[in-house]
Amino acid sequence: MKILVTGGAGFIGGNFCHYMVDKYPDYDIVVLDALTYAGNMETLKPIINKSNFKFVKGDITDRLLVYKLFETECFSVVINFAAESHVDRSIENPEVFLKTNILGTQVLMDASLKFGVKRYHQVSTDEVYGDLPLDRIDLLFTEETPIHTSSPYSASKASADLLVQAYYRTFGLPMSISRCSNNYGPYHFPEKLIPLMIKNALAYQPLPVYGKGENVRDWLHVFDHCTAIDLIIHKGRIGEVYNIGGHNERTNIEVVKTILRELNKPESLIKYVSDRKGHDLRYAIDPSKIELQLGWKPKFNFESGISQTITWYLNNQEWVNNIISGEYQRFMEFNYK
Numbered sequence: 001m002k003i004l005v006t007g008g009a010g011f012i013g014g015n016f017c018h019y020m021v022d023k024y025p026d027y028d029i030v031v032l033d034a035l036t037y038a039g040n041m042e043t044l045k046p047i048i049n050k051s052n053f054k055f056v057k058g059d060i061t062d063r064l065l066v067y068k069l070f071e072t073e074c075f076s077v078v079i080n081f082a083a084e085s086h087v088d089r090s091i092e093n094p095e096v097f098l099k100t101n102i103l104g105t106q107v108l109m110d111a112s113l114k115f116g117v118k119r120y121h122q123v124s125t126d127e128v129y130g131d132l133p134l135d136r137i138d139l140l141f142t143e144e145t146p147i148h149t150s151s152p153y154s155a156s157k158a159s160a161d162l163l164v165q166a167y168y169r170t171f172g173l174p175m176s177i178s179r180c181s182n183n184y185g186p187y188h189f190p191e192k193l194i195p196l197m198i199k200n201a202l203a204y205q206p207l208p209v210y211g212k213g214e215n216v217r218d219w220l221h222v223f224d225h226c227t228a229i230d231l232i233i234h235k236g237r238i239g240e241v242y243n244i245g246g247h248n249e250r251t252n253i254e255v256v257k258t259i260l261r262e263l264n265k266p267e268s269l270i271k272y273v274s275d276r277k278g279h280d281l282r283y284a285i286d287p288s289k290i291e292l293q294l295g296w297k298p299k300f301n302f303e304s305g306i307s308q309t310i311t312w313y314l315n316n317q318e319w320v321n322n323i324i325s326g327e328y329q330r331f332m333e334f335n336y337k
């Protein structure tokens with residue numbers, strides 16, 4: 001089996017490649033990644049020389065390049081992780097989100113149809129459902145919850161998600177879609193909440209918490225996202241959507257305090273800053289469908305996962321230092337000014 005993994009130099013795509021290259025030595029894994037600020041070859045270092053792995057630099061919106069690659073490689077499965085993924089950046093500059101997340105998805109689906117791919121899997125997100133109220137903990141997102149987005153990022157991911165469904169119904173694209181909750185774990189770019197808080201705490205720098213820190217996210221260790229996608233591409237039904245989440249809801253301030261406690265750093269480092277525009281209040285996934293139909297079960301709960309993640313960052317500070325480029329500094333100054 002030959003699998004195309006787009007966005008494989010990013011956080012989740014990179015973890016997925018590590019997992020697949022080790023688990024399936026007889027599969028060929030090919031990464032297509034444009035190496036934007038979020039893509040990092042250091043993430044692929046442990047597998048770059050493996051015989052069942054190949055890296056191709058390129059943009060998913062480049063139709064010519066994508067068609068050539070599909071023609072040469074004859075993929076049986078395509079998994080689209082490639083995206084602009086940070087909500088705050090989409091508030092600063094939405095355009096590239098529309099281009100990559102929507103038009104890039106279209107190019108990959110056109111190529112999949114043209115070159116007879118057996119399964120196209122779209123890595124979507126729980127953000128397509130919008131948010132839930134903080135005072136209704138009985139409410140969870142199911143696969144039937146209406147799409148209702150808040151940020152340019154989530155609107156672009158929802159557009160892609162709907163387009164994938166349209167290609168299934170109209171052109172018979174053999175697709176599946178997963179909508180996962182917030183991931184954390186190794187190789188997470190330090191612009192997102194958990195790796196940013198770990199990095200700042202280690203450097204005794206302020207930990208910027210938006211608003212009052214009361215917003216809730218449903219955290220899943222990236223390893224468990226990888227096992228879920230592995231199951232879906234092998235056993236998931238064509239045309240279906242699967243929610244992925246492990247019932248690990250935490251307020252942001254709880255997450256930040258947990259990190260400080262684990263690192264033995266003072267809570268005085270917490271700094272409350274202006275809230276994100278249009279900030280989603282609460283995400284919470286009902287994963288019953290993937291659990292019951294495919295037998296998926298997460299390995300980590302939040303306590304074991306955050307502790308493993310912190311240990312990884314303590315042991316891999318060089319990885320963080322390598323990716324904090326000039327562009328990273330510019331965005332951090334802009335966002336937290």
Ligand code: NAD
Pocket residue numbers: 006007008009010011012013032033034035036037038039040058059060061080081082083084085086100104123124125126157179180181182183184189
């Ligand atoms: P990331 O930002 O860490 O990585 C994105 C990768 O895509 C990078 O390697 C980047 O270079 C590449 N990329 C960007 N534009 C590209 C283009 N035009 N052509 C080719 N490659 C391009 O993102 P992530 O957090 O790993 O998220 C991966 C996917 O999972 C995204 O589709 C995201 O929407 C989805 N998702 C993320 C989470 C989360 O918590 N991080 C949760 C659910 C779903």
Ligand code: DAU
Pocket residue numbers: 085086087088125126127180181182183191192193194196208209210211213215216217252276283
């Ligand atoms: O739910 C899935 C989504 O999770 C993915 O689709 C996105 O790609 C991914 O980035 C993530 O989106 P969030 O906006 O939830 O993640 P982020 O880490 O940016 O923020 C998590 C929460 O922490 C959110 O409520 C905003 C808050 N926050 C974030 C940052 C970066 C802060 O309070 N301070 C910060 O500095």
